[in-house]
Amino acid sequence: MLGPRYYFGVYHWRRRFRSLALAAVAIAVAAVVGSRTRSRSRRAAASLVASVAAVRGFRTLRQLVGPTPWSLERAKYDALASRLPLDRADRVLDVGCGTGRSLVGIAPHVPDGTDVVGLDVFDDRVILGNGPRLARRNADRAGIDVEPVAGDAATLPLRDSSVDVATACRVLHDLPASSAEDALSELRRVCTADATVGVLELPLVPDDVAGDPDPEAYWVDRVLEAGFEIETLERLELAGRTEPYIVIVARPNTGR
Incomplete structure (x- = not known):
């Protein structure tokens, strides 16, 4: 865990603040009735109502700061970045950079002078504080100069053949x-x-996918269908996690 050098915002803050408010109201009403x-x-x-509301409120409070707004879990980013030729890249794109957690994660592997673009819709309805200013600030504190670009991953506002x-x-x-496939x-x-x-990736698939496909196979198929050939496929086991991350490293399939 890192100290307050970085701040990555509070995830799902609206839903969780609403849950906390409902728990507080339930406790207050139960106290008055009692x-x-x-x-x-x-x-x-x-x-009983007050006790149940208190337990749910406590769980929501824990979720509100999980992960804590300054934590990183650097090992997963090191694992990914170590498999990428970042030392030879002139231009790097991080899709879905948000407040900069992934940018900070790959920063130690990015040489000085590399052109780094952090793309996100920068929607603060999901992450409190999500915006280009915070992404730039966190990246700067990690030692990389980032150009935050507001945009949709499914319609990247970048030129053809412009990213290494x-x-x-x-x-x-x-x-x-459909948006993941477009991205x-x-x-x-x-x-x-x-x-x-x-x-x-987490061992998850989009919510609107029918059935219960294996996440690893699902993402492999999507990457292949997009016109890539897979160079590395791994399950990343990290201490303290019950489920592994999925790491896919791929290159454009120039034969298609």
Whole structure:
């Protein structure tokens, strides 16, 4: 865990603040009802409601700071970055950079003078504080100069064949399935012929995917369909995590 040198914002803050507010209201109402009734059964019921609300509120509070706004879990980014030719890249693109957590993660592997682009929709409805200013500030503190670009991963505002290394860290599964496929196709478009793409994913698929596909096989198929050939496929086991990350390193399939 890092100290307050970085601040990455609070995830899913609206939903969790709403849950905390509801828990507080339930506790307050239960307290009022319990104090105004002489019925033991009603007091017991009020006490039970307050206890359940308190437990749920505590769990939500833990989720609100999980991960904490300054933590990084650097090992997963090191694992991905070490498999990418960042030392030979003139231009690096990080798709879904958000407040800069992934940019900070790959920063130690990016040489000085590399042109780094951090792309995100910068929607603060999901992450409190999400915006280009915070992404730039965190990246600067990590030692890299980043150009934040507001845009959609499914329609990258970049020229064809303009990127040497691209990363997508824990972002594709949050998109609708069609948008995730478009995002990978867009990465293929903006990558040079000898570029490298690194995908770091949770063992999840988009919510609108039918059935219950194996996440590893699902993302492999999507990467191949987008016009890449896979160079590396690994399951990354990290201490403290019950499920592994999926690491995919791919290059454009120039034979297609």
